[in-house]
Amino acid sequence: GYARLDVGRAARTGDPEVVYGAGKTPAQTVGALRALALAHPGRTVLATRLDEQTRALVRRELPGAEVDDLGRTATLGPPGPRRGRVAVVCAGTADLPVLRECATTVRAFGAEAEEIVDVGVSGLHRLLARMDRIAACDVVVAVAGMEAALPSVLGGLTGLPLIAVPTSVGYGWHLDGLTAWLATLNSCAAGVLSVNVDNGFGAGVAAARIARG
Amino acid sequence: GYARLDVGRAARTGDPEVVYGAGKTPAQTVGALRALALAHPGRTVLATRLDEQTRALVRRELPGAEVDDLGRTATLGPPGPRRGRVAVVCAGTADLPVLRECATTVRAFGAEAEEIVDVGVSGLHRLLARMDRIAACDVVVAVAGMEAALPSVLGGLTGLPLIAVPTSVGYGWHLDGLTAWLATLNSCAAGVLSVNVDNGFGAGVAAARIARG
Amino acid sequence: GYARLDVGRAARTGDPEVVYGAGKTPAQTVGALRALALAHPGRTVLATRLDEQTRALVRRELPGAEVDDLGRTATLGPPGPRRGRVAVVCAGTADLPVLRECATTVRAFGAEAEEIVDVGVSGLHRLLARMDRIAACDVVVAVAGMEAALPSVLGGLTGLPLIAVPTSVGYGWHLDGLTAWLATLNSCAAGVLSVNVDNGFGAGVAAARIARG
Amino acid sequence: GYARLDVGRAARTGDPEVVYGAGKTPAQTVGALRALALAHPGRTVLATRLDEQTRALVRRELPGAEVDDLGRTATLGPPGPRRGRVAVVCAGTADLPVLRECATTVRAFGAEAEEIVDVGVSGLHRLLARMDRIAACDVVVAVAGMEAALPSVLGGLTGLPLIAVPTSVGYGWHLDGLTAWLATLNSCAAGVLSVNVDNGFGAGVAAARIARG
Amino acid sequence: GYARLDVGRAARTGDPEVVYGAGKTPAQTVGALRALALAHPGRTVLATRLDEQTRALVRRELPGAEVDDLGRTATLGPPGPRRGRVAVVCAGTADLPVLRECATTVRAFGAEAEEIVDVGVSGLHRLLARMDRIAACDVVVAVAGMEAALPSVLGGLTGLPLIAVPTSVGYGWHLDGLTAWLATLNSCAAGVLSVNVDNGFGAGVAAARIARG
Amino acid sequence: GYARLDVGRAARTGDPEVVYGAGKTPAQTVGALRALALAHPGRTVLATRLDEQTRALVRRELPGAEVDDLGRTATLGPPGPRRGRVAVVCAGTADLPVLRECATTVRAFGAEAEEIVDVGVSGLHRLLARMDRIAACDVVVAVAGMEAALPSVLGGLTGLPLIAVPTSVGYGWHLDGLTAWLATLNSCAAGVLSVNVDNGFGAGVAAARIARG
Amino acid sequence: GYARLDVGRAARTGDPEVVYGAGKTPAQTVGALRALALAHPGRTVLATRLDEQTRALVRRELPGAEVDDLGRTATLGPPGPRRGRVAVVCAGTADLPVLRECATTVRAFGAEAEEIVDVGVSGLHRLLARMDRIAACDVVVAVAGMEAALPSVLGGLTGLPLIAVPTSVGYGWHLDGLTAWLATLNSCAAGVLSVNVDNGFGAGVAAARIARG
């Protein structure tokens, strides 16, 4: 049964439980998402890490759901009010799925998300040209693979709260993202915060809570 | 010369440069702190990781400075206005220096810091009894060594932004804090943010920026 | 041939050999289980780590066997007498297979097993509500993935012998359970004992021996 | 102040708090041990990991205390009643401090401890000659460094609950005991339980609880 | 072409080149083995790590070859004279392929090989019963997975040259044989020599050279 | 004796042997440097990694030598002709010793070295302001600790051959420079070359050879 | 769209952007390569890490392209002028793909590449016989797996700039090339430069820039 859903979480922490699709059958995920929506009628509920078959089943069974193939998420229920604004930035194509998972989570958790791509440090002018849009936000999430230099460069250009999401994007020996992870935790910029490799969801939850103030 | 101080940082990021005492002679640290204070007359400036000799010299040379032996910091200059409130919590004696470094940083960066010690998870009643004081803050910093269970337990009890500082406190094979670090990055609670091992300063900078809103 | 079975083990250690299904063909496992049962007529014998095909063959060839799909085990032969009681607890769905492998082993090794699920530390009330059932046992096995905070919280609430089984459950960089493993070995609670990652079987053997007294 | 002592622990878990001497000044350790003894008048209290200066101060300030230089412990207060018997075994000279810390903990936690040394696997006859004394106990603790073969050999000779304590004893590249630790967690004998490297105290707590029944 | 074969190796080192089948197509392996045999008419040549398809092709194309499915090798050409005797021992079923690869290599490199299985340390009587056969050899190869206690026990019972082959056999977190590897390099017995994980071939080459004298 | 000096190296590779001071007594280092100078009368010879006492002895015994306290080197003999120009850049104070060791090596190996400090990525304007001086060189060496973002940013601004020297500068868990090392090997800029942590000497040798053309 | 191509890179660094095929669909790769060629009419553009299907599509869609199955690359456009000469050497068959990727990159970046295979250190005469051809080049790239001894031997025989490419070629526990990588960074020869494991492309970019002078 769906008895396992922690329906008291919104009461304790302000935000509802989320369905983590990895390791669940498509039917289990659809059932959990429907049950979550019923338990939280006035707001959006979220499911993440949905594979292709699960996304297909969600589309068939839950016509009201919004499904995103890039970020591999589904949301269901009316968007609640949004407060605050999160800039979610990354360098290139390969980091896009993590950026999108983060942005969708930010919105489901009640804040606006601004997606800014194509600002890798090997072409600095592109980042400098976007600093105004970033400065208009309350918090920045920097999604970065390989050697993850982006959070450090950003940290020298802004005093906003800054969350780094290392990604497992790289070539050769990068240890499934360990390189990027170690980099974010050793940034020469003060106050950079980290989450686990590829954890756009976790960064999104934290960023939304900060942005909502 | 002190030319190396990045006196433009406050303009770019809102907060002044900080003196990192590790690897500097006592005289270099005193000189840098004095120069920073001169460059930022209206506010507190901060020096961290000061060994015993350096703290003695600061006391002799900069009588206006406030020196803290537990957190190994010194601050100089008038406290600026404070906005927002940070709860800094830890389990026991051994984590106190990191907690104090964090709290001092929070204050120097313009927010109030509430220190809450003695709330280890092996005595849950003590933590539950403090939840009201924590709920009155804008962000929580959880300082935790060994297996670092504290952030996860806290994350189930509050929806505040939550920063975990793993510490190198432990016995036997804990890999200089790697155990605690991996734990904070794999917390079963959603949205836990991490900094490097023992990095109370980094957590303090981030927490103050979040609390100031 | 089945000559390789260590049929003298029960004489030396009090408990018979067990069939480890990983790396065996279905036919080999069935043959080994039948041979073990013949060599130990008065008691239950056990096979673990059985894949789907092996479980199907066991059902066809050994109609008297009890097969468990969740814990991936089979047992054969009359239950012997049971002495003592083991509480086997875990947080959620993903840890259930390990919990079940452990509980089945406990029973095959001659003790009662009480399965308690859904007591993760991010919802403490659920754990506190089960402490009476746990206190009625002789030993506790805590099955825990991710950051494995459960054994530490339990260790503050009970003085029973306590065995932690770290699991490979997690997301992002958790090193196939190393995070949970390191956590159990660095618990802030005194006297926590560990086995290898996902080794419900090993924990079950030890717990039954302790419970039997 | 000594307010930090968890004087409620004996009520919650049956055993009193213990003073961990590492990282405390001699005066702090002596003060804590005295306070613990006052809070638990009818039984022995324990302090571990005491350096030479601390042991000297304990001898001067607490004449009733029993101080052990090999295991680096002190105990204070009348021995309570003992129930059950623990065999604590190791191979040679270098593992003796860990064996002794374990045995002293067993006694302070209310069980008898039998110390058996000089039974390394490179001279099997010595171990075989001691098996009768071991079989007369309720639980075995095997303290082992280098490649830690002892627990596996023991596990083939007895069905008693078996706790392995890997030690940091070795030469060349043994990774501060990681080799021994990995070995205990991969023992070919079923049901071997582990604690952290050199953690004779933790093994002693667990063994006493098992032996007391 | 087959120009790449190092046909001068026998002249330089006394033993011909060997075909390493991993990463070669079946046709490449067959061609290389045939070419090697032509270049060394008076003696056996060897190919290792042959998958099922390659073994089938060798059987079809080189009817004179001897193919071993367990050790995954093929040999071609008349057995040369043999000098000296190597004992190759292991604990159980899972280590057999490595034991067999080693024994076949020993024979192809001109020494006798005695295969002794089923002597795991958790049943010491089996090993003790085989010591006479071992003592009649010139060198011992001990193939051992999991915690690899076998070489240490053997090293206390014999003064023969002793080569340990750690294997990747284990359960849970054994790091693909690192545990066994570290164990062999930290043996409490003096003079234990190691090769890489699962490298029965390398141990066989060395053992044959030692046995030949 | 000094027979061990490889005085034929200049003939084979074009550059003379260098004295590596680590692990040598002051007298041994002075003797080796004098012998090297005698063997290569027309050019500079170099000694690196000289501790304070060795530098003092060099000053006393070899009055013609040039001793550098920052880079911990000594050179002896007439400067040969220089061809080509190397830019050696770093972020801040802590990387200066490695930068200086590199620059001195470049000069001793026959190229000009331009030292450019204070160009950390958290203050980009400083780096951009120096790009003209860098572009006038034949090769760049980027000395970088912590998360080592500098080589990547540089690699986007220039097409010169680029060598990264990771340093062991950092705080918290940076694994003695592993973080910086992994970063340089995973740079998002194409063609970044690396040497070992803190190996200013190795980078200097390579850079001089490239610059000389 | 193809807007993501960094068409300004040639202006900034002298060399055009390159298509990295891993993680792209065949159609995306073909599209990107065509767009790159259009943006750089007078010169060769390059795509690397192309799987079988992508190479087939390139052959069909871009008949002017040169496709290499061994190195898994495609180039398009007229060869530009070449300046300087790079020796690319390796030991044996398994390293050939990396050697070829490197050589193709060297040519696409405007230098001549000389491929020299079959010079493994276990047959030194082969390497010594090729030293003249190597000495006629401006820079050497040594591609080496297993224990990667080749760069060190080469470094004793030549004073040319020397880049080592560790490869993931090996057997048993070699950690996906970490062994080779560590070896290149610890070479006893002075001035050896490294790139990431299997990164023939990165070495080729750097070598071409050095050779062009």
Added chain:
Amino acid sequence: GYARLDVGRAARTGDPEVVYGAGKTPAQTVGALRALALAHPGRTVLATRLDEQTRALVRRELPGAEVDDLGRTATLGPPGPRRGRVAVVCAGTADLPVLRECATTVRAFGAEAEEIVDVGVSGLHRLLARMDRIAACDVVVAVAGMEAALPSVLGGLTGLPLIAVPTSVGYGWHLDGLTAWLATLNSCAAGVLSVNVDNGFGAGVAAARIARG
């Protein structure tokens, strides 16, 4: 007492126990060496890893002993007969202590030892010039630090049994000899045997046993 000495070892394995000086007081070492000599009147006994003070005490108390400062050993008693010959080779100064510990062990275990230094692979002519002396031996021990290329080059030049001793000699990040260790276990030469880092003693025991035949 000295009862702990395993005086039966010579009977079981042919060679007497050895005193391992690390972790013993000078008096303990002297006592143990004297007792060993008394128990084995007709032959040499050995003590290794002796610090300066211990060597001084051995010289004072055991005038008949031979003490070696380079290899840090002492031997006592008449040299027994020697059979067979071991070549012990290394590259340079820093590896000499390990080479000497190995050679002394070989002699104490009853074989001749030939010490050959100064044959590093960066100057191949020196090694080639010594191959005749090596070929006259029965087994080779190659002592090698840094990237440990020496065993591989040797393995291509001789078919003798070959033992590699990785040493902790290096600069920068070599992981206390792990680099050399991994290299020896991944040698491209067939049949290379390894011992632990810096374990000249273990290699000496094994080499003597092989050489004695």
